[in-house]
Amino acid sequence: METLLSLTIGLLFAAAIYLMLARNVLRFLFGMILLSNGANLLIFTAGRLTFGVPPLIADGALLPPPDVANALPQALVLTAIVIGFGLFAFALMLVFRAYATLGTLYSDEMRVAEPLNDDLPQPAPPAFERVEKGTRT
Amino acid sequence: MSWVIVAPILIPLATGIIAFLLREKPMGKWVSVAGSALGLLAACLLMAEVLRTGVVAAQMGNWAAPFGITFVADLLAGVMVVITAITALAVSIYATGEITRRMEYLGYHTLFQMLIVGVTGAFLTGDIFNLYVWFEVMLISSFGLLILGGRPEQIDGGVKYVTLNLISTVLFLSAVGLLYGMTGTLNMADLSIAVERVENQGLLTVVAMMFMVAFGVKAAVFPLFFWLPASYHTPAFSVSAVFAGLLTKVGVYALIRVFTLIFNHDIGYTHTVLLWVAGFTMVTGVLGAAAQMDFRKILSFHIVSQIGYMILGLALFTPLAMVGAVFYLVHHIVVKANLFLIAGVAERLTGSTDLRRIGGLYTYAPFLAFLFLIPAFSLAGFPPLSGFWAKYILVKASLEAEFWFIAFIALAVGLLTIYSMTKIWAEVFWTPHPDKITPKLSNLTRAERWRLLTPIAGLATLTVIIGLFPEPFVQFAERTAAQLLDSTAYVTAVLGGVP
Numbered sequence: 001m002e003t004l005l006s007l008t009i010g011l012l013f014a015a016a017i018y019l020m021l022a023r024n025v026l027r028f029l030f031g032m033i034l035l036s037n038g039a040n041l042l043i044f045t046a047g048r049l050t051f052g053v054p055p056l057i058a059d060g061a062l063l064p065p066p067d068v069a070n071a072l073p074q075a076l077v078l079t080a081i082v083i084g085f086g087l088f089a090f091a092l093m094l095v096f097r098a099y100a101t102l103g104t105l106y107s108d109e110m111r112v113a114e115p116l117n118d119d120l121p122q123p124a125p126p127a128f129e130r131v132e133k134g135t136r137t
Numbered sequence: 138m139s140w141v142i143v144a145p146i147l148i149p150l151a152t153g154i155i156a157f158l159l160r161e162k163p164m165g166k167w168v169s170v171a172g173s174a175l176g177l178l179a180a181c182l183l184m185a186e187v188l189r190t191g192v193v194a195a196q197m198g199n200w201a202a203p204f205g206i207t208f209v210a211d212l213l214a215g216v217m218v219v220i221t222a223i224t225a226l227a228v229s230i231y232a233t234g235e236i237t238r239r240m241e242y243l244g245y246h247t248l249f250q251m252l253i254v255g256v257t258g259a260f261l262t263g264d265i266f267n268l269y270v271w272f273e274v275m276l277i278s279s280f281g282l283l284i285l286g287g288r289p290e291q292i293d294g295g296v297k298y299v300t301l302n303l304i305s306t307v308l309f310l311s312a313v314g315l316l317y318g319m320t321g322t323l324n325m326a327d328l329s330i331a332v333e334r335v336e337n338q339g340l341l342t343v344v345a346m347m348f349m350v351a352f353g354v355k356a357a358v359f360p361l362f363f364w365l366p367a368s369y370h371t372p373a374f375s376v377s378a379v380f381a382g383l384l385t386k387v388g389v390y391a392l393i394r395v396f397t398l399i400f401n402h403d404i405g406y407t408h409t410v411l412l413w414v415a416g417f418t419m420v421t422g423v424l425g426a427a428a429q430m431d432f433r434k435i436l437s438f439h440i441v442s443q444i445g446y447m448i449l450g451l452a453l454f455t456p457l458a459m460v461g462a463v464f465y466l467v468h469h470i471v472v473k474a475n476l477f478l479i480a481g482v483a484e485r486l487t488g489s490t491d492l493r494r495i496g497g498l499y500t501y502a503p504f505l506a507f508l509f510l511i512p513a514f515s516l517a518g519f520p521p522l523s524g525f526w527a528k529y530i531l532v533k534a535s536l537e538a539e540f541w542f543i544a545f546i547a548l549a550v551g552l553l554t555i556y557s558m559t560k561i562w563a564e565v566f567w568t569p570h571p572d573k574i575t576p577k578l579s580n581l582t583r584a585e586r587w588r589l590l591t592p593i594a595g596l597a598t599l600t601v602i603i604g605l606f607p608e609p610f611v612q613f614a615e616r617t618a619a620q621l622l623d624s625t626a627y628v629t630a631v632l633g634g635v636p
Binding site: 025032036045072079083087090098101110111113 | 270277289292293295296300315
């Protein structure tokens with residue numbers, strides 16, 4: 001079982017890296033999902049796999065019976081899934097917004113913040129003249 | 138006494154929530170300022186407690202140490218929390234003069250306070266998985282702050298910032314998973330003992346390298362820093378000031394913590410890698426800055442270069458070098474945040490941050506020029522300012538460790554830093570403005586002048602104080618370094634008497 005899971009993790013990481021090397025940011029994001037799922041499986045597997053024994057402590061006992069499943073990696077994975085989901089939702093919105101604003105999904109065409117030919121920008125009046133009354137507090 | 142240690146986290150959390158409820162009212166920004174002031178008070182109380190007892194530890198929910206989540210404040214964590222609170226207060230005052238009502242409505246103050254929550258939590262936690270969670274809190278708030286306002290540059294910079302930081306996060310998570318698999322614990326104090334029991338020490342080094350890369354992305358060290366200069370010049374000035382001051386330093390803090398407490402089994406390998414990284418980081422950062430023609434881009438590249446100095450202190454791993462790293466960390470946060478705030482005022486007065494488009498500040502705003510000189514010269518390492526002592530200690534440490542070449546690099550990079558600062562000085566302050574406008578401070582309203590210049594003057598005063606009276610700060614850094622190199626006090630405080 002460990003071998004199978006290890007191979008799966010390796011496959012997920014490999015596919016993720018392949019996707020993340022693409023210039024298309026959306027593909028990068030798909031790679032990101034695979035990568036975080038790979039990491040979750042990795043924590044799960046590294047925390048040892050045990051079959052069939054739920055980590056429950058019997059009434060009145062202080063310790064769980066021996067050979068129970070380790071509940072901690074599952075708690076960690078759960079936390080990581082929730083956080084990963086939130087981050088992914090944000091990243092997806094950001095990429096959508098980038099497509100709407102910048103008109104491209106290709107990372108090497110996104111050069112607004114760092115223009116290739118660093119020419120002088122168009123003259124702009126100083127900020128205190130630009131701002132109309134009442135917009136700044 | 139666990140309230141002392143959680144107060145610096147809970148106060149900004151509460152402030153953030155109140156600021157969110159008041160986001161439609163002009164009150165919101167004053168709530169943020171008041172909360173930051175309270176946070177500073179709480180941080181000072183924690184620091185006093187740490188100075189009195191050595192290491193303060195608290196177990197959440199009273200679960201005994203290796204099982205529950207632990208919060209620990211040793212001297213390094215304590216001073217980082219204090220300096221975070223100082224930066225937060227300065228930036229929140231500055232924000233009252235800069236942030237527009239629209240950005241306030243979109244939740245600027247809430248995101249800002251949540252960022253402080255994440256940063257403080259990362260400094261105080263004693264559990265490596267919990268560190269991951271605090272990193273995420275910090276990261277998601279910083280994402281929001283970075284793109285708040287939604288100009289095309291911000292979205293562009295945001296894409297690069299978000300994607301590269303996400304990779305580092307997943308790498309960190311995988312490393313935590315593997316480390317847990319090898320040692321069976323997540324508590325950092327417990328880990329420092331458990332790693333000695335790991336049979337295959339080679340595998341441990343592999344995991345150590347995974348941590349180094351993950352934190353290296355956060356700290357913006359040499360081959361992994363590209364997200365930083367791509368994004369730090371795009372958001373509001375308050376935002377880039379707090380990013381520049383704090384975010385990369387959390388990465389450096391995590392590196393220092395992990396590579397002194399946990400992974401000190403193979404110093405010959407890991408710390409040699411760090412030494413190379415430090416050298417390349419210093420040089421590429423400063424050369425990148427030399428090529429830029431934008432106020433904030435120059436400063437961004439200088440963050441990278443200065444991170445190299447801190448990593449250098451960690452890499453040498455001698456007591457004196459650790460003193461230098463700690464001193465540098467504290468000095469740098471104050472100076473760098475201040476320089477970004479000054480860039481904000483310069484932009485307000487002259488209309489741009491592009492060096493070729495602005496000028497004339499020396500003639501018309503000499504007070505601002507004076508305020509710029511202090512952090513700029515401190516960054517470059519002029520005596521008697523704080524940066525001089527930081528660089529002096531590090532260079533002395535590398536000479537004592539007989540790393541002649543790295544000492545030479547540290548000195549040469551200092552010289553090139555002066556070059557960049559002179560470029561800003563000449564173009565922004567000395568040359569007349571190309572459009573013949575008069576960038577006087579009196580163009581701002583009276584309230585704006587107070588709100589923008591008070592934090593700048595305050596941070597500059599702090600820089601001068603550290604520079605003129607370095608003795609208590611160096612002594613403090615010596616105690617901190619001793620505590621970092623000998624983890625007994627840390628481990629005992631967390632695990633109790635159990636070895």
